[in-house]
Amino acid sequence: MPDKKETHNIRESFNFAIEGVVEAIKTEKHMRFHVWATFMVIILSFMYGVTKYELIILTITISLVWITELINTAVENSIDIVCKSYHPLAKNAKDMAAGAVLVAAVNSLIVGYVIFDEKLDIIFRQTFEFLRSSHKHVFSIILTVVAVAVIWMKSCYKKGTPLKGGMVSGHSALAASIWVNVVFITENIKVFFLSFFLVLMVMQSRIEGKIHTPLETLYGALLGGGLTYFLLVTLKM
Structure with missing residues (x-):
């Protein structure tokens, strides 16, 4: 059985982690966009009835985007604290962190296209038929x-x-x-x-x-x- 101190530390760790995510959402517009995009993907998933395996892939993809964006934000904040003036290595570090986000974002677009392409095509066809009628x-x-x-x-x-x-x-x-x-x-x-x-x-x-x-x-x-x-x-x- 874990003692009270250990339980308290685990609870604090979760609190700090959640606070970090919330702070990133409050201060970073890209994170707010990711929140909006996540909700849209969830809604589309329920509307179009994705399979269990498609849902797993979407969850991993969304998590990857969030993780890279959080790391990018942490890297930028850390560099801003340490470097008070311009330094080429600091710029390179920020660019690389941003590059990781870009790779994850492009991957998410590809995954979204593969999973929702046929489903969206059916919906658009039904919409056009409704308009024509x-x-x-x-x-x-x-x-x-x-x-x-x-x-x-x-x-x-x-x-x-x-x-x-x-x-x-x-x-x-x-x-x-x-x-x-x-x-x-x-x-x-x-x-x-x-x-x-x-x-x-x-x-x-x-x-x-x-x-x-x-x-x-x-x-x-x-x-x-x-x-x-x-x-x-x-x-x-």
């Missing part, structure tokens, strides 16, 4: 993508606000997106021209209101219509 979901997703693209373009040019003015015209982009969607749904030449006329009216109203220049409205329509067409063709609607 229900155009209303695709319609909502495409409009959201177009809106995000417009806001991103406006932020790049730093002109106007996300909802008014600037490059490109959001109203023209959404109008053109709806036009392409309607044409894909109906496949009717009359609807094609009537809905296109509405797009022109939207563009004209933005120009007349001096909210956008003709070029901004044209670019908006091209962005919305082109992006929508690309997404619909990709999904083979």
